[in-house]
Amino acid sequence: MNPLFFGPAETPLYGVHQPPEGKALDAGLVLCYPFGQEYMRAHRAYRQLALLLTKIGFHVLRFDYRGTGDSSGELDNVIADDWVADVGHAVQELRDVANIQRVGVVGLRLGALVAAEVCKARDDIDRLILWDPVLSGNHYDAELLAEIAAENLAAAGPHSGNGEDARGNLSYNGFVLSAAFRASMKKFDLLGAMPRAVPRVLLAVSHESDDFTQLRTAWSKLPGFRYLHAPAPHDWNFVDNFGGILLPQAVIRAIVSWVEATERP
Amino acid sequence: MKERALRIGRPTPLIGVVSEPETFDPARPAVIILNSGIMHHVGACRLSVKLAREVAAKGLLAARFDYSGIGDSEPRRGSDSFDEVSPRECGEVMDYLEKTRGCRRFILYGLCSGADASYNTALVDPRVIAIAQIDAYCYRTLRFYVEFYRPIVFRLDRWRSFLGRMLRKLFGQGPASDTQSRSQPEGEDYEIPTYTRIFPPREVVAKGLQKLVARGIFMYVNFTGGEPAYSYQDQYRASFPDVKFGKLLRVDYYPQTSHIITQPQCQAQIVQSIASWMAEVPTSGG
Numbered sequence A: 001m002n003p004l005f006f007g008p009a010e011t012p013l014y015g016v017h018q019p020p021e022g023k024a025l026d027a028g029l030v031l032c033y034p035f036g037q038e039y040m041r042a043h044r045a046y047r048q049l050a051l052l053l054t055k056i057g058f059h060v061l062r063f064d065y066r067g068t069g070d071s072s073g074e075l076d077n078v079i080a081d082d083w084v085a086d087v088g089h090a091v092q093e094l095r096d097v098a099n100i101q102r103v104g105v106v107g108l109r110l111g112a113l114v115a116a117e118v119c120k121a122r123d124d125i126d127r128l129i130l131w132d133p134v135l136s137g138n139h140y141d142a143e144l145l146a147e148i149a150a151e152n153l154a155a156a157g158p159h160s161g162n163g164e165d166a167r168g169n170l171s172y173n174g175f176v177l178s179a180a181f182r183a184s185m186k187k188f189d190l191l192g193a194m195p196r197a198v199p200r201v202l203l204a205v206s207h208e209s210d211d212f213t214q215l216r217t218a219w220s221k222l223p224g225f226r227y228l229h230a231p232a233p234h235d236w237n238f239v240d241n242f243g244g245i246l247l248p249q250a251v252i253r254a255i256v257s258w259v260e261a262t263e264r265p
Numbered sequence B: 001m002k003e004r005a006l007r008i009g010r011p012t013p014l015i016g017v018v019s020e021p022e023t024f025d026p027a028r029p030a031v032i033i034l035n036s037g038i039m040h041h042v043g044a045c046r047l048s049v050k051l052a053r054e055v056a057a058k059g060l061l062a063a064r065f066d067y068s069g070i071g072d073s074e075p076r077r078g079s080d081s082f083d084e085v086s087p088r089e090c091g092e093v094m095d096y097l098e099k100t101r102g103c104r105r106f107i108l109y110g111l112c113s114g115a116d117a118s119y120n121t122a123l124v125d126p127r128v129i130a131i132a133q134i135d136a137y138c139y140r141t142l143r144f145y146v147e148f149y150r151p152i153v154f155r156l157d158r159w160r161s162f163l164g165r166m167l168r169k170l171f172g173q174g175p176a177s178d179t180q181s182r183s184q185p186e187g188e189d190y191e192i193p194t195y196t197r198i199f200p201p202r203e204v205v206a207k208g209l210q211k212l213v214a215r216g217i218f219m220y221v222n223f224t225g226g227e228p229a230y231s232y233q234d235q236y237r238a239s240f241p242d243v244k245f246g247k248l249l250r251v252d253y254y255p256q257t258s259h260i261i262t263q264p265q266c267q268a269q270i271v272q273s274i275a276s277w278m279a280e281v282p283t284s285g286g
Helices: A037-055 A080-098 A110-121 A137-153 A179-185 A210-219 A249-263 B044-057 B082-101 B113-124 B142-153 B156-170 B202-214 B235-239 B264-280
Strands: A002-006 A013-018 A027-032 A059-063 A102-108 A125-131 A170-172 A175-177 A200-205 A225-229 B002-008 B014-020 B030-033 B062-065 B106-111 B128-134 B218-224 B249-254
Touching (some): A002 B014, A013 A080, A037 A249, A059 A080, A080 A179, A102 A110, A137 A170, A200 A210, B002 B082, B030 B044, B044 B062, B082 B106, B113 B202, B128 B264, B142 B235, B218 B235, B249 B264
Parallel strands (some): A027 A059, A102 A125, A125 A200, A200 A225, B030 B106
Antiparallel strands (some): A002 A013, A013 A059, B014 B062
């Protein structure tokens, strides 16, 4: 594992490049994290996914968007479009550091929404993998607000700090989405324009839902689209007191199997 | 402030990040930020990153890293327990900072199991001159129970709930549940820390603290409302009546916040408070 800082000098981004084990392909994948506690809980799963992808010859770069993890800045100075730009920097970094041409993107939850935006904006992405995607910025915002409303009904013990302030900043499980970030995120919608330039697209889900069915129906018009349901019950946003993390092996294995199968000549 | 990625040790390096102040003075102590459970070095709610940057802004060098097998550090061979491995690996980071930056004295910081690791490392490594902990080992006192039950005794809803439970028990009914509880999945999808947090007997910790006091180690111990065994500001000192902490110990209690400090205002307050304390630790120790 090679940790590194990359990207613009004024907003350096932290990432970990994992080179292939054994025979290397001319291909790589950038992993886009979800937000907040979901990011904390997904770190191990992403490390595992990266490891398995390197075993089938891929270069992998997982990285933190600006205002998150070890990357520079604070969330209150960032909007969702900045994250789209950050994925662009990560794609370029992986091309440069690994000396490869073909780069795909993988996104989990809000990261999937960001990854899809990247693919809509450019035509050089080799594959797109959406893992339990958030359907739109509006959906995500509504989901967090619903969680907070439910929590307020059952409030007990030390206060979580969850809620919306007068300026529209939303605090959820220790992370704050600024009003500006929320507004920019709401422009992102998987049911809007589709990323037509990406030759291979995977929708990998751990459970079935109306949202995923709707997305599957809409995106099945894309020529390289594939849907995979790998049951692995879990709740990304749950916060416990002892730092439990999620490792949905079934989904991870399903993604790696699809990547391997679609890479064969 | 500048940050650089770290790879420490071979063949399986420990991965981390160092935050370097604008003006670096190797004579001042460096800060090392430890993992909490199996959360990676960013820390609960990004607290470790915020603390490192605040510490660097105050002129101290700060390094955060992952123990082997956690976060970005790959597992190393061997079957030693976390209690054995953690002081050794933290020692490697101190060796590295000593060799590459000239740092010779260190302040350790940790939350929960990281707090335990900071204490255990301080016990065995003379380079540690101070520790800052959140939700450290603590023990109930008589007053703990008074403080814990006082708010409950005068609440009508608690009495109603208690009587309801008793009546249901009396008539052979199960517990009532009006909301579906959120729970974790079992099996391979959900991983909890392999480090099981067991508080050593109070006498053992008291003896250890006495050793730290004898060495003049500064201690800043913080407790949150998420620590079930803590209920009032002075409980820590009261738990160890025979340890003469004197001015070496400072304790702060944040009853309104959770164990992983999800409240943004509390995060800012705790980061500021710990970073300021660290910046004031005398270079020569106590």
